[in-house]
Amino acid sequence: MSDGKSFQLKSLISEHNCAKIFKFGSIVTYKWIGTHFKHQFYNNEKMSVQLLREEVKTAFGINVSMSQCRRAKKYALSLAEGTISENYARICKIYIYFASVKEGWRRGCKRIINLDGCFLKSFCQGEFLCVVGRDANNGIFPIVWAVVCMENKVNWKWFIETLSEDLQCRNDRHGLFLISDQHKGLIEVVKEVFPAAEHRQCDRHIYANFRKKISGSKFENLFWKARKATTEA
The missing domain is CATH 3.30.420 (Nucleotidyltransferase; domain 5)
Incomplete structure (x- = not known):
C-alpha cells in the first residue's frame, strides 16, 4: 500500500529448506526448556543435566549450555513438585x-x-x-x-x-x-x-521488660545481684 503501513500476502510456501540446527542456545530460555521436559523429570528425577542437553539437541537441534540445563532442571522440578516456599506454606x-x-x-x-x-x-x-x-x-x-x-x-x-x-x-x-x-x-x-x-x-526476659521503664548501668548491676541473692531481702 502507498501509506507503507500495510502489506499483502500473495503466496505461501509451506515447505522450508532452511537449516534447522542452531549453534547457540541464546534463542531459548531455561524456563522454555524446563517446560518442555517437565514430564521427563517428573518420571525420572535422577535425569542428568548432560542427558537433558543431549535431549534438547536431538529434539530441537539447539546447542544449549550446561548452566541453562541446570536451571532448566531446577525449574522443571519446581513445576512438577512445587517450590520450597509453596510446600512450606502448606505446613501448619x-x-x-x-x-x-x-x-x-x-x-x-x-x-x-x-x-x-x-x-x-x-x-x-x-x-x-x-x-x-x-x-x-x-x-x-x-x-x-x-x-x-x-x-x-x-x-x-x-x-x-x-x-x-x-x-x-x-x-x-x-x-x-x-x-x-x-x-x-x-x-x-x-x-x-x-x-x-x-x-x-527467664531473668533475661524480666530484665528486658524492666529496661522499658528503668534503664542504666546502676540498675542493671543491682538487678543481676538481686537475681543471685539467696534471701528475699
Missing part, C-alpha cells in the same frame, strides 16, 4: 522429636526444661518453638522443637501436651522445673499441663 504445624534425645534427657540431664520461641524470617514464616535442657556438664541439651504459624495459647498447648507425652513427665512431682518468658498463653498452659512443676521466668 511440624513437631520434631528423637527417641535417643528423650532417653538422654531422662537418664543424664537435670530436671530443668527451658521453653522459648522466635520468629522465622525469609520465606520460612511462622514461629520456631524449642525446648532445651541442661546436661550433667551444665551444657545446653536440645530436646524437641517445632514450627507453628504463630505463638499463641493454642499452639503452645499442643506443643507442651505433645512434649509431656513424649517425656512422660506430666505428673512428675520429683523436682521438675520449667523456665520460660512471660508470654501469657505459655504461662497458662504450663499450669494446665504441668500442675506439679515449678515454673520460673
Whole structure:
C-alpha cells in the first residue's frame, strides 16, 4: 500500500529448506526448556543435566549450555513438585522429636526444661518453638522443637501436651522445673499441663521488660545481684 503501513500476502510456501540446527542456545530460555521436559523429570528425577542437553539437541537441534540445563532442571522440578516456599506454606504445624534425645534427657540431664520461641524470617514464616535442657556438664541439651504459624495459647498447648507425652513427665512431682518468658498463653498452659512443676521466668526476659521503664548501668548491676541473692531481702 502507498501509506507503507500495510502489506499483502500473495503466496505461501509451506515447505522450508532452511537449516534447522542452531549453534547457540541464546534463542531459548531455561524456563522454555524446563517446560518442555517437565514430564521427563517428573518420571525420572535422577535425569542428568548432560542427558537433558543431549535431549534438547536431538529434539530441537539447539546447542544449549550446561548452566541453562541446570536451571532448566531446577525449574522443571519446581513445576512438577512445587517450590520450597509453596510446600512450606502448606505446613501448619511440624513437631520434631528423637527417641535417643528423650532417653538422654531422662537418664543424664537435670530436671530443668527451658521453653522459648522466635520468629522465622525469609520465606520460612511462622514461629520456631524449642525446648532445651541442661546436661550433667551444665551444657545446653536440645530436646524437641517445632514450627507453628504463630505463638499463641493454642499452639503452645499442643506443643507442651505433645512434649509431656513424649517425656512422660506430666505428673512428675520429683523436682521438675520449667523456665520460660512471660508470654501469657505459655504461662497458662504450663499450669494446665504441668500442675506439679515449678515454673520460673527467664531473668533475661524480666530484665528486658524492666529496661522499658528503668534503664542504666546502676540498675542493671543491682538487678543481676538481686537475681543471685539467696534471701528475699
